[in-house]
Amino acid sequence: xxxxxxxxxxxxxxxxxxxxxxxxLDNAALAAPSRLPGWSRGHVLAHLAxxxxxxxxxxxxxxxxxxxxTRDADIERDAPRALDVHLADVRNAAARFHHSAAVPxxxxxxxxxxxxVTDAAARVPFRRWIEVELHHVDxxxxxxxxxxxxxxxxxxxxxxxxxxxxxxxxxxxxLATPGGRTWRTGRAPADGDEAAVVTGAAxxxxxxxxxxxxxxxLEFVSGPLPVLPxx
Numbered sequence: 341x342x343x344x345x346x347x348x349x350x351x352x353x354x355x356x357x358x359x360x361x362x363x364x365l366d367n368a369a370l371a372a373p374s375r376l377p378g379w380s381r382g383h384v385l386a387h388l389a390x391x392x393x394x395x396x397x398x399x400x401x402x403x404x405x406x407x408x409x410t411r412d413a414d415i416e417r418d419a420p421r422a423l424d425v426h427l428a429d430v431r432n433a434a435a436r437f438h439h440s441a442a443v444p445x446x447x448x449x450x451x452x453x454x455x456x457v458t459d460a461a462a463r464v465p466f467r468r469w470i471e472v473e474l475h476h477v478d479x480x481x482x483x484x485x486x487x488x489x490x491x492x493x494x495x496x497x498x499x500x501x502x503x504x505x506x507x508x509x510x511x512x513x514x515l516a517t518p519g520g521r522t523w524r525t526g527r528a529p530a531d532g533d534e535a536a537v538v539t540g541a542a543x544x545x546x547x548x549x550x551x552x553x554x555x556x557x558l559e560f561v562s563g564p565l566p567v568l569p570x571x
Contacts, residue, residue: 344447347465348438350492354472355434358388361481363427370423375478375552379419384475385426386418391471392433395464396440398451405454441465470496474550485543485552493542494521500549500571501525509569511535515549517542526566536562 362385374381390411394404405411418429447462459467473492476483485493497515501523504510510526512535521542529535538545540558547553548568555565 342460342462342466344441344462344465347469348441351465351469351472352438354469354476355431357483358472358476358479359427359431361476361483362423362430362479364481365423365479367423370426371420375480379478381479382419382421382426383415384478385430386415386421388471388475389418389426389429389433390414392430392437392468395468396436398453398464399437399440399443399445399461401451404452408454437468466495466499470499474552477552485547488543488546490542493546497542497546497549498523500546503571504549504568507569511566513538513566515545517545536560538565 512529515523544557548555
């Protein structure tokens, strides 16, 4: 069972790490490219602030975003701001999220996210934790996927494996680490078929599933590594 209280505590720690790292930048570094193609570091911080507000909407029963175009326009609008404005915005938006999450509520209820995706309310803090951890890495200020905790990394692999499970564009796959952890994903195998095995270190598996790495560090003996559809 998802422990949303524990996830909220982990999220607070991740928030502070990210804000401390971002504070080491200056306005010129903020305008420089992030590790996400097409986004500056300012885009990453703008997205993090607006995502926190969007998840407040989710917790409070409103649409996550007005629409995709508005979401994208808000990020573009906020990306060029000065560092001190970004830092205050991200901190304040994070505080609004934690305030909303502290309100007594039925955490077993189903909530609606982007594109009609639904989930248990109890998983929303983990979803926000994912945003903060991965986008901290995207900032390119010294934190790598290997620096993320084993607990987070393995949970994120499971989360992403679930998202690709049943997707007709993804062949049946077993994801495996050298330590013996495994996850299944992709479409269901046809009669007599076996899921192909993708093996690698947990950060490399997570990076490939999350679109942060090309999979070149992974082992896959069944031919070229499958191309995953966008999340």
